[in-house]
Amino acid sequence: MTSSSVFDPPAGAPKHVLCVGAAVLDTLFRVHTLPTGQGKVLPYDMLQIAEGMASSAAYAVARLGGKASLWGAVGNDETGERIIRELASAGIVTGGMLCVEGTRSAVSTILIDDDGERLIVPFYDPKLHHMTKAFTPEDLADVDAVLVDVRWPALALRVLKAARSMGKPAILDGDVAPDGIIERLAPEATHIVFSEPAAQRLTGIEDFAEMVRLLKRRFGHSFICVTAGAAGSFWCDDHSNDVRHSPTIPIRAVDTLAAGDIFHGAFALAIAEGKTPAEAIQLSSIAAAIKCEAFGGRSGAPTRTDVIARLGSHEASSL
Numbered sequence: 001m002t003s004s005s006v007f008d009p010p011a012g013a014p015k016h017v018l019c020v021g022a023a024v025l026d027t028l029f030r031v032h033t034l035p036t037g038q039g040k041v042l043p044y045d046m047l048q049i050a051e052g053m054a055s056s057a058a059y060a061v062a063r064l065g066g067k068a069s070l071w072g073a074v075g076n077d078e079t080g081e082r083i084i085r086e087l088a089s090a091g092i093v094t095g096g097m098l099c100v101e102g103t104r105s106a107v108s109t110i111l112i113d114d115d116g117e118r119l120i121v122p123f124y125d126p127k128l129h130h131m132t133k134a135f136t137p138e139d140l141a142d143v144d145a146v147l148v149d150v151r152w153p154a155l156a157l158r159v160l161k162a163a164r165s166m167g168k169p170a171i172l173d174g175d176v177a178p179d180g181i182i183e184r185l186a187p188e189a190t191h192i193v194f195s196e197p198a199a200q201r202l203t204g205i206e207d208f209a210e211m212v213r214l215l216k217r218r219f220g221h222s223f224i225c226v227t228a229g230a231a232g233s234f235w236c237d238d239h240s241n242d243v244r245h246s247p248t249i250p251i252r253a254v255d256t257l258a259a260g261d262i263f264h265g266a267f268a269l270a271i272a273e274g275k276t277p278a279e280a281i282q283l284s285s286i287a288a289a290i291k292c293e294a295f296g297g298r299s300g301a302p303t304r305t306d307v308i309a310r311l312g313s314h315e316a317s318s319l
Helices: 003-007 053-063 077-089 153-165 179-187 196-203 209-218 259-272 278-289 304-318
Strands: 018-019 023-029 045-051 069-073 074-077 099-101 106-112 118-125 147-150 171-173 191-194 223-228 233-236 243-246
Touching: 003 278, 003 304, 018 053, 018 153, 018 259, 023 077, 045 053, 045 077, 045 259, 053 069, 053 077, 053 147, 053 171, 053 223, 053 259, 074 077, 099 191, 147 153, 153 171, 153 179, 171 179, 171 259, 191 196, 191 209, 191 259, 196 209, 196 223, 209 223, 209 243, 223 259, 223 278, 243 278, 259 278, 278 304
Parallel strands: 018 069, 018 147, 023 106, 074 099, 147 171, 171 191, 191 223
Antiparallel strands: 023 045, 106 118, 223 233, 233 243
């Protein structure tokens, strides 16, 4: 078996991942450098696209050959209609989306510079996630894993609890959140993948291996991983209790927007497919890296064929 063959999907129907959380209409502006003060910024490219943490993760699942469903909330406006329409056309099952009366859909403006770094100005109507979507265990019966972000914590908590009680992987996207949200959701998660900023905020340190150790001590019931961008990922091996490092592939970053979301979606699908954490992280790292090579947020998410081909070329160049 070649190392790339472990990325092949299992036989049978595609695995089904339910993603819960953000659905946003992003306006992306490409600029040479990010602004440092007041004045006018002149972009040289732009794109509007429906995405957000859970939405982009769901797109990654669909691109990699899985079945992706999204539970999110939009306002009763044209923007909400556009968000749902675009995500559905991208291959995501959107029948579980809520349209909330009297609210505005989430939007954001994002500047992306020539190094792929970004400045994000998001707006979420405070009333958008006040409702909690009703569901029953039957609604999760054909789901193989759930992935929740921090944008709709009330629903995320209920979905994590339900999935865990049913013996399904319950995965938390541990991104930066208001105080107390991670602590509220983490006890119900079987797997937590933290972003570097969130891990630093929770631990107060910058050493990645030590971050993982501290987070594992705090959330010992869960698999713990911290993503570190170009530095790869650091995670706790639950068999040996050692902290391991998984490097990523070298790239020239054009746009890092949604890279973490692509990582989470790929990770959730890989876990649903029964892959080991090491295999899931390798798949996710390559998928996220490839995404960074293209401008356009989640639109740069690769297919499974893309990921396997890149791994093969990377292995060949390393010989």
